[in-house]
Amino acid sequence: MQTLKDLSSYIDRTVAAPGDSTEDRLRKRTFTLILFFKSLCCAPWALLYAALSLSVAALLPLSYAGTMLLGIAVFFFTKNLVVFVRVSSFFMLLVPVLLQLQLGGFAASGAVMIWSILAPLAVLVFRGVGEARYWFAGFVLTVLAACVAEQYLAPVVDRQAWQISLFFAMNVGAVGTIVFGTIQYFVDQVRKEQETIRQQNETLESTLSQLRDMQHQLILKEKMATLGNLAAGIAHEINTPIGAVRGAVDVCIRCLKNVVELVSGHAPQDIVDNPQYEKSLQLMQRNGSVITEATERIATIVSNLKDFARLDEAELQEADLHAGLDTTLTLMQHEFGDGIRINREYGQIPSIPCSPNQLNQVFMSLFSRAVEAIDGAGTITIRTLVEAGNVIIVIGDDGQEISKNRLATLFDLGFSADDSRISMNTSMPSAYNIVRSHDGELSVMSQSGKGTEFTVRLPVSGRRG
Structure with a gap:
């Protein structure tokens, strides 16, 4: 298992191109591994055919394996998955048909042509549904062509029943294993990527939450700084009317004191005729107006500050x-x-x-x-x-x-x-x-x-x- 992981990591580093997405790297790595192990699977078939004195049939899987390994080497250099998939799929489709015809037909070869189904399946997984439709149509046409060609093959008379059964078992078992293993590997990789994405999303959500908290704190800090800057100005604005109120109140107190002194021990007519009394009343009236204007100014400032902060209203x-x-x-x-x-x-x-x-x-x-x-x-x-x-x-x-x-x-x-x-x-x-x-x-x-x-x-x- 560790060897497979090391091989997978090596292939991933070798075939990855700058700018490849995670999905691109997964497709390249998976397709290369499939071809590599499929090439290795050719050895038992070549040995079996050679042991049965089927020398030409033995050369076909060996030639296919060599071609695929050479293609992998070229892919390591070009990193072009599109060309790699199409060329490899062409050989996947063609070689089993040639091998089936060489062995004497569908039954005599143990349905070796079943390997050709891997071509449209590979295109489906690694290139998409649109292109895979054409490859599947090519597979169907190839099957029909092989059936027609089989009618013109010489019958195989020296093939024993156990040999044909062995061919069937090896072909069906191997193709089924490759398909299942590929799907399982692909699903496992997708799950791993999904888990990675889920963890990254959680990290991003946590970071976003922290950024929102920081933004809120920043706004609050700036608001407090703004209110702090307002304090000096508001103090100046309020001090001016307060100073006027203090001065007016002081004048009113002194005028009131004078009036009290005039009222004490004087007749009403004498008080009215006294010019100091009239002056005191005028000063109190004038300063009362000053107090009114000053308090209105203070009220306006407080109202503006309240409107600015909107402290008592919904956000x-x-x-x-x-x-x-x-x-x-x-x-x-x-x-x-x-x-x-x-x-x-x-x-x-x-x-x-x-x-x-x-x-x-x-x-x-x-x-x-x-x-x-x-x-x-x-x-x-x-x-x-x-x-x-x-x-x-x-x-x-x-x-x-x-x-x-x-x-x-x-x-x-x-x-x-x-x-x-x-x-x-x-x-x-x-x-x-x-x-x-x-x-x-x-x-x-x-x-x-x-x-x-x-x-x-x-x-x-x-x-x-």
Whole structure:
């Protein structure tokens, strides 16, 4: 058994050509083994015919064996299975017919022509049904031709019954054994390959699951980083109205103190006529308006932050992308400052099923990259439209372009070094993965003097799952 495995491995290494699939290698290995053992089987027939003084009949199986071994050697060099199968099958079909005619016919030869059936069977297994049909038709025609030719053969008078029985037993037994062994070997190999494929599929599924977990962690990490970047801006945005509220409250407290002092020990008419009283009321009224405006500003910031994160809503829902863009722009206003102008060119787009918080994260990443590209003053342009069943969001800037080398790896995970510190760049890869998870596309185009444009394409029907 070990010798057979070693022989099989040697043949596999020898006949395999670059680019052969696993199935191709299996077919080449199996067909070569069949021909090799079939050639070895010719020896007992040649010895038997020689012992019975059938010298011409003995030469036929020996010639066939030599031809097949030579064909195997040539196949080792050419590695062309198609030619090898066709040439070998031709000899499989022809030699048994010649041997049967040489031995005196069907009965006298022990039905040696049964070996010819291996030709169409070999083509069926190693070339396919289409070509095998023609070879089987050739086999049928050859059988008919042999039957006709047998009518013109001289009768065999010196062939004993036991010899004919032996011929029948050897031919039928050998062909049956070869067919069964070939099928068994082929089935075993297929099962082994199926088991290998099953194990590879399990490995791929495990790897895919790990990649999905990593992607989820990457998105979560980027979202936390985004929220961290928002914190400074939101603190600035909230501190301004809070400072106004504190100042207004302080003024109101002092005015109220003055009013209390005026009320104590003065007649009502004297209080009304007192100019300090009127001034205090006006200051409290004016600062009350300041407090109202400041609290409204704080409420707006909190509302925008809530809309950005969508913490209290289902992950997948119908969402207005314009609202998401505007919310993100509002929260990033501190980054734009006075030098960056926002140009909105919104078209008519429908609401789409999506994860709004994830898409808002994408918008923030693209806006942040645009801010980094603009040195001083510049413009960020946002265009939206519907095209070919997709909602398209184009975010462009007139800042510094992205180099061609950087464009090729912009959406790949990478590392950057700054002051001896190494950090992972996850913003663009995370945005790309989010868009892909929505069955969309994220592309980029950058030209010198024209800036950079990111294009987000999302299906109107939403992601499939």
